[in-house]
Amino acid sequence: MSRPEEISPPEIFYGDIEATKYTSNTRVKSIQAQMTRRALELLALPEDETAFVLDIGCGSGLSGELLDEAGHVWVGCDIAPSMLEVALEREVEGDLFLQDIGQGFGFRPGTFDGAISISVIQWLLNADSTSHSPAQRLTRFFTTLHSALKNPSRAIFQFYPSSDDQVQMIVNAAQRAGFGGGLVVDYPNSKKARKMYLCLMVGQQEIPKALNGDEMEVDEGASLGMKKRREEILNEKRRRKDSAGGKKGKKSKKDMVAKEWIMKKKELYRSRGKEGVPNDSKYTARKRKVYF
Amino acid sequence: MYIVNVENCTKDNFPLSFSEVELVIRPAPENLEFIQRFLPKLDWSALVDTARSLGDESLPEQMPDQWTDDQLKALHHVLMELHVEEGNMTCRGCGHVYPISNGIPNMLLAEHEVGR
Numbered sequence: 001m002s003r004p005e006e007i008s009p010p011e012i013f014y015g016d017i018e019a020t021k022y023t024s025n026t027r028v029k030s031i032q033a034q035m036t037r038r039a040l041e042l043l044a045l046p047e048d049e050t051a052f053v054l055d056i057g058c059g060s061g062l063s064g065e066l067l068d069e070a071g072h073v074w075v076g077c078d079i080a081p082s083m084l085e086v087a088l089e090r091e092v093e094g095d096l097f098l099q100d101i102g103q104g105f106g107f108r109p110g111t112f113d114g115a116i117s118i119s120v121i122q123w124l125l126n127a128d129s130t131s132h133s134p135a136q137r138l139t140r141f142f143t144t145l146h147s148a149l150k151n152p153s154r155a156i157f158q159f160y161p162s163s164d165d166q167v168q169m170i171v172n173a174a175q176r177a178g179f180g181g182g183l184v185v186d187y188p189n190s191k192k193a194r195k196m197y198l199c200l201m202v203g204q205q206e207i208p209k210a211l212n213g214d215e216m217e218v219d220e221g222a223s224l225g226m227k228k229r230r231e232e233i234l235n236e237k238r239r240r241k242d243s244a245g246g247k248k249g250k251k252s253k254k255d256m257v258a259k260e261w262i263m264k265k266k267e268l269y270r271s272r273g274k275e276g277v278p279n280d281s282k283y284t285a286r287k288r289k290v291y292f
Numbered sequence: 293m294y295i296v297n298v299e300n301c302t303k304d305n306f307p308l309s310f311s312e313v314e315l316v317i318r319p320a321p322e323n324l325e326f327i328q329r330f331l332p333k334l335d336w337s338a339l340v341d342t343a344r345s346l347g348d349e350s351l352p353e354q355m356p357d358q359w360t361d362d363q364l365k366a367l368h369h370v371l372m373e374l375h376v377e378e379g380n381m382t383c384r385g386c387g388h389v390y391p392i393s394n395g396i397p398n399m400l401l402a403e404h405e406v407g408r
Contacts, residue, residue, distance in 0.1 A: 049326075049329075050325070050326040050329075052326075052330070069372075073326065073372075077399075079400075084392075084396055088394055088395070088396070095375075095395075096395070097396065097397055097399055098396050098397065098398045098400060099399040099400065100399075100400055100401070103400075103401050106399065108333070108335065110333060111333055115309060150333075282314045
């Protein structure tokens, strides 16, 4: 997987070409839409009510479109002018800001009913200039965001961490800023479909309830993975049982006749698609004549 | 335009004042319920001042206790339909100018201006 954040800073990486590419690519679009839907699900805004949502790193407004569909009013901010230009061309509904999220927000306290951010906060972990300090930028980002959100509310971030250390760093910064909540990992066992959502809660009196809600969500998110995991464990058990049974009941390796063993190996290689496995014939595994 | 009213300077000076503005009115579907819920979030006097500086006199000086539909509609107009396309926002505290172009305010700060 190539990581755009390792190539250049966001405002440069998402230049004119990359911005139009990003928006016209149907695969990117569908993945974005999928993640936004999931994020909205986790955000759990009250049904049938128009909410005021902040889209952090809105880019060309792909996720904003879904917010519109859900009937919410949104404000987007992004650091890449080209992406915002594309958003203007697409005539998105929300208001747009050109802003560096690492510098913090200037919104009035308690403004937003929720915040979402799709594939953004991993960018914060880069130091693109000498004055950038990822830890400081993260702290500033989370503290200002915490105050901009109303009480109670949630913020959902989908992100691609490149290591566990990064996850730890982000979670720590969020907790220090006063957020509750935790990490929701969808499809944890799949390399491709695995998605990390940071699910943050604002609100003191809400904490027990929010924690419950969060736990349920964690379960829900993890349950997909847990199921797989359980199956795996079962499989493992069965395999062990089989091999244990094999030792007692079936012939062990030593007892196997040479021909059987060779045939088994060949079968295995063929099933693995190995090239150059010799054909079977009547000479297969025959002993050679002793010439002396 | 409501974005401006939720905006607060990093140096805690609110609201930002406008200059050289170019206004555009884009009709938006009315959602009075949403506006009603938005009320507690507003700093009323700041909003009225800003609206007046932009030439909209429809808002009353004091925040009404009982809202009529007309008042809500006026508020909806100010908050949702009035957009600043071009212009500058100036922070009253530090004098920093945030330019607006194409309706997008540029909130980028130089590194030394970032509040700690």
